[in-house]
Amino acid sequence: MELVKVSQQIQGNEVLSGINLSFQRGGFYGIIGPNGVGKSTLLQLLAGTAQPVSGSVMLNGGEMSEIPRKHLARKLAVLQQGGLPPAGFTVREVVGMGRFPYQSWLGGEEDDPSSIIDEALEAMGLSGLQQRRLVQLSGGERQRVALAKLMVQQPSILLLDEPTTYLDIGYQIALLDIVKSWQRQKNLLVIAVLHDLNLAALYCDELIALHDGKVASKGEPAEVLTEQLIRELYGTGALIVSHPLTGAPQIMLQPGL
Numbered sequence: 703m704e705l706v707k708v709s710q711q712i713q714g715n716e717v718l719s720g721i722n723l724s725f726q727r728g729g730f731y732g733i734i735g736p737n738g739v740g741k742s743t744l745l746q747l748l749a750g751t752a753q754p755v756s757g758s759v760m761l762n763g764g765e766m767s768e769i770p771r772k773h774l775a776r777k778l779a780v781l782q783q784g785g786l787p788p789a790g791f792t793v794r795e796v797v798g799m800g801r802f803p804y805q806s807w808l809g810g811e812e813d814d815p816s817s818i819i820d821e822a823l824e825a826m827g828l829s830g831l832q833q834r835r836l837v838q839l840s841g842g843e844r845q846r847v848a849l850a851k852l853m854v855q856q857p858s859i860l861l862l863d864e865p866t867t868y869l870d871i872g873y874q875i876a877l878l879d880i881v882k883s884w885q886r887q888k889n890l891l892v893i894a895v896l897h898d899l900n901l902a903a904l905y906c907d908e909l910i911a912l913h914d915g916k917v918a919s920k921g922e923p924a925e926v927l928t929e930q931l932i933r934e935l936y937g938t939g940a941l942i943v944s945h946p947l948t949g950a951p952q953i954m955l956q957p958g959l
Contacts, residue, residue, distance in 0.1 A: 717743050718915045721757075727858060727891045730882065732906035734896060734926075736936055739912040741895045742783070745863050748893060749780050775803035779857035783864045783895075786836060786844045786851075793839070793847050794832040797822055800854035815854065822853035826880065842873035849880065860885070862894035866901065874898070878905045903927055903950040911935060927951045 718740045725731055725748075733741045746752035747759055750766045759766045766774070779800075786796065800822075801815045823829045826846045836844055845865070852860065862881070866874040882905055885892045896902040902909055903923040911919040911926055913935050919926045932940040932953065939956035 718747075718912075720916050723910065723917070723920075725891055725893060728885075728889045730885055730892045730894075730905060730907045732894055732896050732902040732909045732923075733912065734899060734902055734909055735912035735918070740915050741912055742863060744912070745780075745861055745893070745895055749778065749861050750774060751780075772803050775855065775857075777857055778859040778861065779852040779855045780861045781848055781852060781863065781865050783867060786848045788837040788839075788844070790835055790837060792833050792835055793828055793850075794819065794823070796836060796847055797828070797832075797850045797854055800851040803855060818854050818856070822850040825853060825884070826850040842869050842877075845869060845873070845877060846880075849877065853884065857890070858888075859891045860893070862892065862896075864895050864897060866896070866898060874901060881905075899927060899932075900952050903952060904945070904948060924951050927953065 721744070733744060735741055743752065747754055750759070750769075750771075753767060761769065761774075761777070769777075789796070798815070798819050801818070804815070820829075823832050826849060828843075828846060828850055831839070831843065836847065839847065849865075860881070865877060865881070869877065878901060881892060881894075884890060894902075894906070896906075906923060908921060909919075909923050909926040910917060911931060918935060919931055927942060929940055929942055932938065932942075941954040941956060942951050943954060944950070945952050
């Protein structure tokens with residue numbers, strides 16, 4: 703997947719400019735940066751839900767805007783910020799909705815998708831909850847349902863917009879462990895907007911730091927997460943240490959007292 707020369711304007715103000723990025727299948731990319739720098743806008747451009755004012759968004763050499771939406775949904779899935787709202791549908795019904803790109807206009811499929819749905823439910827630890835309604839689930843459980851719904855979509859590209867927001871640390875690790883395992887098994891391209899820099903360093907192969915609508919830094923987590931960059935982006939001091947088990951950079955914040 704390639705993103706070339708993208709700029710986007712909202713209310714007359716340029717949010718992104720001079721963006722030139724490429725994303726390869728099999729990679730896990732994290733988009734980081736302070737609030738208001740264009741992280742979600744970049745994800746919207748990649749998802750095809752927003753169009754660049756200039757430049758283009760290319761998928762396998764073709765303009766993404768020219769790909770029919772239903773066909774695109776077989777290649778690309780998006781986990782929206784905040785996940786699924788409480789609703790009266792059962793877990794299995796919601797997960798099954800992910801098969802929409804493969805259904806005819808009558809709502810059926812040529813082959814029975816039950817095994818695909820069962821596999822996703824099991825992978826997300828939801829088999830025992832499949833007849834429960836979403837209104838009966840916690841926020842973390844609904845987030846797992848949302849991810850299972852994407853699994854049955856069988857995409858090759860997965861876009862995540864702050865997937866760990868509102869989750870406690872146990873659910874954050876569990877969710878990203880599942881995404882990482884899924885990515886490796888299916889050779890997915892994963893692009894995630896992440897606020898937690900320590901999680902980004904633990905799970906992402908490459909980080910893209912945005913600042914003032916431009917790419918401030920790009921590379922492996924150890925190359926991007928420096929004390930100087932943290933101060934430039936977030937205006938705060940930090941000490942960078944290596945994780946004792948993985949070697950990934952981890953940030954220790956310094957109080958400004």
